[in-house]
Amino acid sequence: MLRLDPCPIFVAGEWIDIHDVETSRVHNPSVGDVIAEAPMCTAEHVNAAVEAAAAAFPDWWETPPVERARILFRFKMLLEENFEEIVRCITREHGKTLVESRGDLRRGIEMVEFSCGIPSLLTGESIENIARGIDCDTIRQPLGVCVGITPFNFPAMVPLWMYPVALACGNTFVLKPSEKVPLTAMMIARLLEQAGIPPGVFNIVHGGREAVDALLTHPQVRAVSFVGSTPIARYIFETATRHGKRAQANGSAKNFALIMPDADVENSTRGVIEGAFGCAGERCMASSTAVVVGGAAKTVLPALADAARSIRVGRTDTESQPNMGPLITGEHRNRVAQLIEAGVGEGAKILNDGRGVKVDGAPNGFYLGATILDEVQNDMTVSREEIFGPVLNVMRMDDLGAAIEAINRSPYGNGASIFTRSGKAAREFKHRIKAGMVGINVGVPASMAWFPFNGWGDSFFGDLHMQGKEGVQFFTQQKVTTSRWFDDREGNIWSDK
């Protein structure tokens, strides 16, 4: 039997093994082996973590921003030094290729780099003489204990969207990573510890609903950041705000890549294929639907089918890397296969069928090959539900206007791209499309650390997004001071005499 990796919680600077609770299995999806068991923490464990964070807050708040930034600089250097080890950990518990894991970690490190600029990011505004002799200024102060609850698909990047900036702003933090991929979060936390984060400033608990509910209702938690599926995002937002907390909750998505008849075939094919099948489609920015306009169908569809056929699926936990790895669990792989079945049953045509793919030496891995469904309509199950797997839907449209209307019927609003040579068509698309992140000849227009990760519609619940200046605003509260100073001639203001 394989030795399981330990999965302790991190509270008040101590790594603590939890016994006598239910556990959730962590797999190596490439071969299907169980590699760890994440403890399903109870409210008692969560309360201990929140209390540790609350106790650490006053000193951390008083720590000058530049000193907090120095710890983050050391953290960034340690992430670079241990880059490949973390990348292997991501691939082992998630299944994405090493190249994709490098991207996952690199995007996360960029958030640490962004957060190192906190002394500049925290500066306020001021104006003299709002009335004669009266000045006004704003400062930004931390909130207190903040919480992050994260999904399985970006084990490094998504937690790093949240806590570097929260900590830089002077908050303390409790992270609950996905119970499917807890190992990367812990490996990275050990580096933060090594960088000198004081005990209690950053804590980790594991678990599911019970742990999350304890975080959402704890009176000392001030803000909740969540990334995951829409039903849970809605629940998190509603529950957290009902309990008086600030909340930002990113949800599911359906993203569209619109290909105009004048688009460059090679570039648009590459953009759509990488967008749809990168990370085996387990991305909230996956371009899961190609909307092909008019004559583009004739040129682009054969190219898409050829490219999908050439995607080599295989083990990612070995030196020879495939183009695409497995899905996160056997259960999820089966759900995606059932959705393909439903699509075919409702009238979609298969251009490339990834079901039944076999990987040598890994009969128990969670594999599914690249699949393309053509002639998909808005009302089909595959259009309505987020598939979150290596499936590209193709919708055919007569013109740009009809294509924009079809896309705008989606309740989600993360990303939408257009491939065209026409500036006029691109402008029309950018102006009318209902999505928060728009790509022009870019397949996955995911915004980077310096800009908000800008979901709309059912892809986001809240007011302030993660990343960029909105991230700083989310993790701080503003104080406005209006001041007037009297001179001695006006007497002692503290006395009636």
Ligand code: NAD
């Ligand atoms: P998920 O919603 O199942 O889980 C996310 C987190 O919520 C996990 O930490 C999990 O433990 C917790 N959770 C699950 N069920 C819960 C419940 N009933 N009550 C309280 N907490 C619960 O999501 P996932 O499967 O881990 O991740 C995939 C989803 O995340 C996809 O829908 C994807 O689109 C979305 N996602 C969105 C973004 C974005 O920025 N919009 C980014 C990455 C992933």
